Amino acid sequence: MRAFRRAFKSSIPVLFGYVPLGVAFGLLFNTLGCPWFYAGLSGLVVFAGSAQFLCVNLLAAHASLAAIFFATLSLNLRHMFFGFSMFHRFPENRWLKPYLIFGLTDETYSVLTATKLENRREDERFCLWVTFLNHSYWVLGCALGGLLGSRFRFDTRGFDFVLTALFVVLALEQAFAVKRAFPFVIAGAAGAAALKICPKQMLPFSLAIVFAILLGKSLQTEDKDG
Amino acid sequence: MADRFYVLRAFLVMAAATFPTRVFPFLVPKKYRNNAHLKFIGLYLPPAVMLLLVLYCLQGANFSAVPYGIPEILSIVVVVAAHLWKRHGLLSIGLGTLCYVFLVQTGIIERWLALL
Numbered sequence: 001m002r003a004f005r006r007a008f009k010s011s012i013p014v015l016f017g018y019v020p021l022g023v024a025f026g027l028l029f030n031t032l033g034c035p036w037f038y039a040g041l042s043g044l045v046v047f048a049g050s051a052q053f054l055c056v057n058l059l060a061a062h063a064s065l066a067a068i069f070f071a072t073l074s075l076n077l078r079h080m081f082f083g084f085s086m087f088h089r090f091p092e093n094r095w096l097k098p099y100l101i102f103g104l105t106d107e108t109y110s111v112l113t114a115t116k117l118e119n120r121r122e123d124e125r126f127c128l129w130v131t132f133l134n135h136s137y138w139v140l141g142c143a144l145g146g147l148l149g150s151r152f153r154f155d156t157r158g159f160d161f162v163l164t165a166l167f168v169v170l171a172l173e174q175a176f177a178v179k180r181a182f183p184f185v186i187a188g189a190a191g192a193a194a195l196k197i198c199p200k201q202m203l204p205f206s207l208a209i210v211f212a213i214l215l216g217k218s219l220q221t222e223d224k225d226g
Numbered sequence: 227m228a229d230r231f232y233v234l235r236a237f238l239v240m241a242a243a244t245f246p247t248r249v250f251p252f253l254v255p256k257k258y259r260n261n262a263h264l265k266f267i268g269l270y271l272p273p274a275v276m277l278l279l280v281l282y283c284l285q286g287a288n289f290s291a292v293p294y295g296i297p298e299i300l301s302i303v304v305v306v307a308a309h310l311w312k313r314h315g316l317l318s319i320g321l322g323t324l325c326y327v328f329l330v331q332t333g334i335i336e337r338w339l340a341l342l
Contacts (some may be wrong), residue, residue: 013315020323034233046240055240062232065239072243079244082275083251085268087259090252097252104248106279113272158327161301164283165322167276168305169315174273187274191281203282210274211267218266 003122007129010115011137014107017166018137019144021049024159026145028056036150040143047103047135049163051075052142074204082109089116091124103131105138110170114177186213293335301326 026039029052042052051072058068082104089112090100111130117123148154175184187210194206258264280302289295305322312318329335 013319016316016319032233034230038230038233041234042237042240045237046244048240048244051240051244055236059233059236065235068236069239069243072240073247076244076247079247080250083248084264085272086251087268098249101249101252102245106275110272110276155331158297158330159323161298161323161326162319164280164298164302165305165319165326167279167283168302168322169309169318171273171276171280172306172309173315174276178270178273180270180273183270183273184277187277188281190274191278195281195285199285202285203278206278206281207275210271210278214267214270214274215263218263221266222262 003117003125004129006115006117007126007133010111011130011133013166013169014111014134015137017107017162018049018134019141020159020162022138022141022143023145023148024156025049025052025056026142026147027149027154027156028053028145029142030146030149032056032059036146037143039146039149040139043139043142044135046072047105047138048072048076049105049138074201079104079106079109080207085109085113086127089123089127091128096128100127100131103135105134107166107170108134110173114170114173182217183214186210292339294339296335296339297326297329300329 022043025043026036029039029042030036032038046052054071054075055068058071063071083101086100086104086109090097108131111134112127115126117126171184187206190206190209190213191202193209194202198205254264284295284298287295287298301322304325305318308321309315309318
């Protein structure tokens with residue numbers, strides 16, 4: 001129960017991020033004219049908020065499935081490096097592990113990297129609860145948005161700032177945790193460069209730069225030590 | 227109205243495009259997992275990624291014309307100030323978002339800039 005309590009407490013900011021954002025997604029998704037629960041279904045099956053938002057426009061334009069595949073893939077490329085922090089934390093169970101990997105969103109990753117429980121078993125349960133709770137919040141938000149959107153009209157302008165605010169808070173928490181400036185300096189420079197050079201692929205591009213620089217820095221440190 | 231089976235197939239395609247990106251690191255052979263470089267990246271990548279995601283979210287903001295990204299900047303200042311003050315995630319996000327929704331829906335920044 002300790003693991004659940006810690007997980008619930010850590011996931012509360014995500015609750016207040018995911019539900020409004022999910023509602024915003026559901027409201028937007030409703031413009032496609034699908035049954036209201038499709039928005040919730042999207043959250044349940046896909047569980048990648050930014051890709052879901054992006055694909056509403058593609059679906060409205062009747063884009064090909066291949067186009068949808070590549071759009072989703074490029075937006076989610078940033079996840080490629082997330083698991084590198086998770087090897088020692090996820091359970092080896094053959095059902096639970098794939099679920100935890102499936103649920104490794106930006107927010108789940110942020111919450112999990114911000115807190116680690118001492119006891120291995122407790123920590124595995126913590127990871128599982130955080131993932132499950134976040135997934136539930138997201139499905140709840142999407143379904144609620146679909147339901148509300150099928151009944152009322154809303155002015156949702158500005159609601160999407162929840163996501164920005166969430167990442168600002170998580171960046172601050174990371175700063176408190178690592179107490180080093182260089183990751184932010186590298187990210188700032190890489191992000192600015194990516195926005196100038198290829199704004200449409202900003203995330204994969206800047207992530208690749210950051211990854212390369214961090215690897216270079218790590219190799220350099222090893223040379224000095226050796 | 228979008229064809230429902232098309233939408234359902236699209237969901238599956240999106241899920242199929244998401245999972246490989248998340249499973250990738252777990253496919254790295256076990257013998258490399260205790261690698262010092264991977265640990266270094268696992269430690270310092272998260273802070274960098276968070277800042278990148280903030281920048282990514284700000285992509286839609288207009289910094290070259292009215293309102294010059296002022297709603298975004300002011301709201302981020304509110305989030306950071308609130309977080310340094312109480313270090314309470316929910317409070318920081320709530321105050322920042324309220325600030326942004328207020329600034330955007332009332333168009334108050336645009337009106338003030340028009341007065342200058």
